[in-house]
Amino acid sequence: MRELIKSWKTVPSLAVLAGLFVAPLSLLFVVSFWSKKLFRVVPDFVFDGYQKALVSYWDVGLNTLAIAISTGIITTTIAFFFAFFIRFKAGRYGDILLFISLVTLFGGYLVKIYAWKSILGLEGILNTALIGLGIVSEPLGALLYNRGSVATALTHFLLPIAVLPIVASMRNIQDITLEAGRDLGAGPVRILLGVVLPQCRAGIIAAFAFSFLIAAGDYITPLFLGGTDGAMIGMFIASQFSIRFDWPLGSAMAFLTMFSCLTVVLIARLAIVRGRK
Amino acid sequence: MVNDRGNQLNQKDSPLVRLRDLSKSFGRVEAVKSINLDIKSRDFLAILGPSGCGKTTLLRLIGGFAEPSNGTIEIGGNDVTRLGPERRPTNMVFQGYGLFPHMTVRENIAYGLKIQKVSQSEREQRVDDVIGLVRLEELADRGTGELSGGQQQRAALARAIVMRPQVLLLDEPLAALDLKLRQAMQEELRRIHNEIGGTFVFVTHDQGEALALSNRIAVMDEGNIVQEGGPEDIYASPESRFVSTFIGEANILSGRRQNSVVTLAAGLDLPSSSGPDGAVILVIRPEAVQILSDNSQVDVRTEGTIVDKVYLGAYVRFQIQLSSDEFITANVPTLNLSKEYFSGDRIAVGWAGKDHRILMDS
Known part of the structure; x- marks a missing residue:
């Protein structure tokens, strides 16, 4: 009886989960097998959406994964060092640093995109500086509208989100394990990779998953900074729903993206956990 | 040891x-x-x-x-x-x-x-x-x-x-x-x-x-x-x-040294080894303090009243109040006790001169 009452208490949260997460996903999953007749979407059980998605969008899909994986790796790496500094080097200023890095999240993400646009653009800060210093004679067009500019802006935006879980898991590391490492002859690099990193694997996995998944699903940054080179799948999925009204194709693309992303996260997790030896 | x-x-x-x-x-x-x-x-x-x-x-x-x-x-x-x-x-x-x-x-x-x-x-x-x-x-x-x-x-x-x-x-x-x-x-x-x-x-x-x-x-x-x-x-x-108090237990009695003679507040004169005049303390371990029967010969001897007595098996622990109102603790091996003592008894206590140390009071 008690068990029953206890389990009843989970009903509200389960209802929220079901209403906001499971239902829309199931709906999309069903729709992904429907077919599109002229301007109407009719219930059906065909694989047209998946076929079209794989044939027409595989290259954008791979591009998306490439950008998101590199964003995830770069963000997590920088976040690891930043978190290490906050936890072990900054002393009482650590919390202030963490707070400041989180405050940048409130700066809004369009602002950051425009900031990078004005930094990397043809008449942007970087080009002006390079010309002013006489390093180049003409503005470099290659700075903007490519994978690199997208990954840069995404890294900037995602960094605080990645720092947080790593700092949290580093808080559980005892300072004396670092001292013990030094005592046994380990230099700074060995301490970092052999003592600190293995003790905050959970945080690193979370940081990579967050930054990779958010990057992979982003469709605003590539729109403004990506050009043709830096196009990402999210832009095309969005347009299937908003402009082209091809819900089956959009849903199929969404599911393919989701499964590839989950695969990447699982592989990354395995790689980090296996890294033990 | x-x-x-x-x-x-x-x-x-x-x-x-x-x-x-x-x-x-x-x-x-x-x-x-x-x-x-x-x-x-x-x-x-x-x-x-x-x-x-x-x-x-x-x-x-x-x-x-x-x-x-x-x-x-x-x-x-x-x-x-x-x-x-x-x-x-x-x-x-x-x-x-x-x-x-x-x-x-x-x-x-x-x-x-x-x-x-x-x-x-x-x-x-x-x-x-x-x-x-x-x-x-x-x-x-x-x-x-x-x-x-x-x-x-x-x-x-x-x-x-x-x-x-x-x-x-x-x-x-x-x-x-x-x-x-x-x-x-x-x-x-x-x-x-x-x-x-x-x-x-x-x-x-x-x-x-x-x-x-x-x-x-x-x-x-x-x-x-x-x-x-x-x-x-x-x-x-x-x-x-x-x-003396951090390592082991010690009784500390205060006194003064004048012309190589130490006078304790407890009313004792001890011929002391040389040292500067001034306030001194006498340090004596509780296990070195004896309860004296009338005829025993010791270097330092004074009187006091037992205010507390605790039986601890191998030895008995006495708290003794001296005439200076200072307290001294004596741990007396149970086997050495010739008779039973009670709180309030007037007794003679003493110790061998080699067992105490006289230090400048800092």
């Missing part, structure tokens, strides 16, 4: 560790004040003092975990003052153990040897040896989280010993263990020190532990080493009020 281990043997050796004018300040707080100390090879040295006396800071200076504000540290004839712990011939057993939670016991112990690139066969041999030495054979392949406090302690000890440090540093090694385990680990430490014969320096606030384990004790107070010597010397000849 225990300090027949090599004390004489070491006298002629030059010191292994030499601390000169060593000091360390944190901001305005001087944790360690200009310490000079020699540690000989094979010493089992206790740095003993109350919490906050700077003893852990001193140990961390020797280990290289803190940089001295002033002074030098030499180990084996080399100046290591500016070297980090990874480049010193010392290894530390940390108070919180500091075992790596992501490794098994064996991996923890092998870690330092791997860094030194000791060949695999030698590494395995040495790791197995110390695992046997600290008796962790059964648990060697477990994670450190599965160990009890005492087992973690032994794993941490093994991890340091396997490096064969010239000086093994132990920071309050037994503080976190319960009484029984602490006594067992004391014996383990003594046995291990005998077996591997290294130089051990350990920090403790427990005077019993210091007396039981070490062959030399450095007593610290407020950043200074106030006395240093063998356990018997320190116990029998404390040089200050602090040392």
